[in-house]
Amino acid sequence: MMSKFIVRGGKRLTGSVKVSGAKNSVLPIIAASLLGEEGQSVIIDAPPLDDVMTINKVLESLGAGVTYRDEVITVNAEKLTSCEAPYEWVSKMRASFLVMGPLLTRMGHTRISLPGGCAIGTRPIDQHLKGFEAMGAEISLGQGYIEARSQGRLRGAKIYLDVASVGATQNIMMAATLAEGVTVLENAAKEPEIVDLANFLNGMGAIVRGAGTGVIRIEGVEKLTGVTHTVIPDRVEAGTYMAAAAISGGDVYIEGAISDHLGSVIAKLEEMGVTIQPDENGVRVIADRPLKAVDVKTLPYPGFPTDMQSQMMALLLASEGTSVVTETVFENRFMHVDEFQLMNAEIKVEGRSSIVTGNAKLKGAKVTATDLRAGAALIIAGLVAEGTTEVGGVHHIDRGYVHLAEKLNGLGADIYRISVDEPKLEATKAPSEKVEKEVPMFKVQPTLA
Numbered sequence: 001m002m003s004k005f006i007v008r009g010g011k012r013l014t015g016s017v018k019v020s021g022a023k024n025s026v027l028p029i030i031a032a033s034l035l036g037e038e039g040q041s042v043i044i045d046a047p048p049l050d051d052v053m054t055i056n057k058v059l060e061s062l063g064a065g066v067t068y069r070d071e072v073i074t075v076n077a078e079k080l081t082s083c084e085a086p087y088e089w090v091s092k093m094r095a096s097f098l099v100m101g102p103l104l105t106r107m108g109h110t111r112i113s114l115p116g117g118c119a120i121g122t123r124p125i126d127q128h129l130k131g132f133e134a135m136g137a138e139i140s141l142g143q144g145y146i147e148a149r150s151q152g153r154l155r156g157a158k159i160y161l162d163v164a165s166v167g168a169t170q171n172i173m174m175a176a177t178l179a180e181g182v183t184v185l186e187n188a189a190k191e192p193e194i195v196d197l198a199n200f201l202n203g204m205g206a207i208v209r210g211a212g213t214g215v216i217r218i219e220g221v222e223k224l225t226g227v228t229h230t231v232i233p234d235r236v237e238a239g240t241y242m243a244a245a246a247i248s249g250g251d252v253y254i255e256g257a258i259s260d261h262l263g264s265v266i267a268k269l270e271e272m273g274v275t276i277q278p279d280e281n282g283v284r285v286i287a288d289r290p291l292k293a294v295d296v297k298t299l300p301y302p303g304f305p306t307d308m309q310s311q312m313m314a315l316l317l318a319s320e321g322t323s324v325v326t327e328t329v330f331e332n333r334f335m336h337v338d339e340f341q342l343m344n345a346e347i348k349v350e351g352r353s354s355i356v357t358g359n360a361k362l363k364g365a366k367v368t369a370t371d372l373r374a375g376a377a378l379i380i381a382g383l384v385a386e387g388t389t390e391v392g393g394v395h396h397i398d399r400g401y402v403h404l405a406e407k408l409n410g411l412g413a414d415i416y417r418i419s420v421d422e423p424k425l426e427a428t429k430a431p432s433e434k435v436e437k438e439v440p441m442f443k444v445q446p447t448l449a
């Protein structure tokens with residue numbers, strides 16, 4: 001059964017919303033728990049997301065014992081029975097590829113389905129493989145799978161990344177923890193999720209230094225054990241609620257948001273005229289003046305995050321003046337532009353930049369989430385559009401947002417989720433029309449005050 005979000009615009013957001021654990025931290029940490037040859041890992045604040053369920057399935061298919069209750073995952077990886085991550089799971093979620101480093105270094109052999117490209121770009125994995133090869137692995141490709149083998153333990157190496165890839169940094173860092181000798185990773189990604197993973201690994205007994213800087217040094221150890229760890233709050237989810245608050249002219253406290261992780265987003269919001277008041281437990285966002293247009297360029301951390309680009313574009317549509325949004329991280333991350341245009345937005349794409357005309361008179365329309373963040377951005381636009389916005393492609397949103405509608409409704413938004421029958425394709429007949437089922441248009445109950 002497919003779903004849609006129905007957003008009725010015009011509500012000002014006020015109150016408090018709590019941020020969940022970070023999707024982009026919990027996924028590599030779950031993968032890293034495969035390194036624990038003794039004891040179990042307990043991962044606290046693991047958000048109930050489709051992506052988390054998918055990677056848990058991958059771990060189970062490798063023979064690990066996994067339980068998930070009340071946002072706590074326990075992983076027992078003492079005995080693994082397989083080193084192969086099948087297409088079934090990797091095709092659902094690229095981050096499953098992060099099991100490659102842990103499996104290779106612990107078992108000396110792994111076979112993983114090739115992660116495909118996706119809506120936002122081709123997303124190659126050459127830097128991951130370059131790192132494994134430098135550590136002595138032999139890589140072969142065939143039938144949609146990548147196989148890596150090492151004779152004995154991997155060996156520490158000096159590795160320079162051509163791009164500061166988050167995934168390659170994580171995969172190589174994990175592989176290096178059990179390698180013989182020291183690995184020095186240069187031009188490493190500096191995202192807070194890298195630091196969270198390093199803290200998890202160090203808790204397991206690894207020796208990782210310099211995470212959060214461009215050079216990470218990993219001294220290999222013989223064995224790692226399970227550890228208890230709390231995942232950092234999701235900075236992209238926090239940023240999404242900041243944008244939602246700002247577009248609605250609201251006053252919202254985002255509980256759990258770590259302002260240090262959101263420097264570039266906060267700077268841009270302040271430049272637009274939004275008041276941001278961070279404290280030790282979260283960030284308050286007050287939008288009591290007309291918003292001003294600003295230019296935004298996505299960059300690796302600490303630059304402006306690509307995962308906030310589409311939500312920011314929604315906000316710029318409601319600002320005074322013209323903005324230029326430049327995407328430098330992924331080559332095809334403007335799919336939301338066409339959808340915004342269906343809502344009466346005026347945006348022109350020129351290569352890697354989008355020229356966004358502000359003061360848009362947004363109108364509700366039937367639109368589709370082309371990826372996770374595009375979905376959130378369409379909902380943000382729907383908050384101020386005239387009439388009703390119907391957002392399809394909700395499965396993308398479910399990958400990365402915990403109770404998005406409930407959390408926004410808790411702030412005063414008016415969002416429903418409805419079920420929609422999937423169109424059936426039959427050989428001899430034209431595809432049937434999408435039929436909206438006669439489900440009562442129940443309002444999702446707010447879970448937060």
Ligand SMILES: CC(=O)N[C@H]1[C@@H](OP(=O)(O)OP(=O)(O)OC[C@H]2O[C@@H](n3ccc(=O)[nH]c3=O)[C@H](O)[C@@H]2O)O[C@H](CO)[C@@H](O)[C@@H]1O
Pocket residue numbers: 023024025027094095121122123124125126127128129163164165166167168189300306307329330331
């Ligand atoms: C699960 C997770 O944490 N996902 C995040 C992670 O994705 P992910 O780890 O896949 O993103 P990367 O940092 O690897 O990608 C950044 C850029 O590097 C390129 N590249 C990457 C690897 C490689 O071997 N070769 C190469 O050329 C990519 O095509 C892209 O243009 O970081 C992205 C960039 O902040 C975020 O948008 C994603 O939300």
Ligand SMILES: C=C(OP(=O)(O)O)C(=O)O
Pocket residue numbers: 024094095120307372373400
């Ligand atoms: C692109 C994203 O995630 P992933 O790398 O898991 O596709 C995202 O979180 O916006």
